[in-house]
């Protein structure tokens with residue numbers, strides 16, 4: 001199975017090439033030097049800091065939407081998530097997976113390995129390969145440190161980057177609070193478009209390594225593309241992610257010519273639907 005992966009990656013890499021050629025070299029060189037210098041000065045947080053920051057941001061996000069009160073369902077999603085993460089480039093992070101009690105259709109991850117998927121998203125899925133695909137997309141964001149990178153870039157716009165740098169040196173409480181609140185902000189604004197596309201490409205590779213039909217993630221993107229964008233349930237996800245149709249097209253292109261290899265990879269439909277039917281379909285959210 002491992003022999004196939006570089007092919008997918010190669011295809012993905014070749015996809016990016018034309019964009020670089022199309023780039024117009026029209027910028028102020030001095031300004032660029034100043035900005036890159038500042039960016040380089042920011043110290044990269046250690047893995048322990050990364051986990052600590054991610055935990056703080058996760059706690060904030062859980063304050064907005066608590067986990068579904070169903071241990072069996074949480075254990076199921078955790079098992080799939082851990083299995084998927086084990087096939088990523090950072091299997092040793094302390095990974096956590098949780099289903100959030102909201103109708104909103106969404107999934108996201110904070111630095112250090114905290115991955116969340118909503119009840120609304122699970123209800124629109126058809127099988128375990130789709131779940132594994134979405135979790136693998138989130139795992140890729142963590143592996144590639146996309147949220148941390150966005151926070152560091154925030155320094156250029158005067159956000160939390162300086163705090164991030166001084167936290168890495170001094171571990172100050174004030175800096176930590178600043179980082180966590182700026183980090184939480186990212187989940188309302190979204191990551192870079194390119195990071196989303198990259199997480200789609202890497203997500204299908206991780207799902208395949210974990211033994212799932214890698215077309216699970218593209219199937220979810222197809223479902224998302226068919227949802228009316230006026231639907232409140234998708235408002236936040238559509239605001240923070242590139243267009244689902246474009247994502248589907250790009251990830252499908254990166255997988256082109258690979259279909260035969262994945263023909264026998266399972267979708268695991270029955271285990272998934274019996275879990276969802278017994279634990280989510282009849283689930284009544286706690287009235288507030």
Ligand SMILES: [Zn+2]
Pocket residue numbers: 137138141196199
């Ligand atoms: Zn994403």
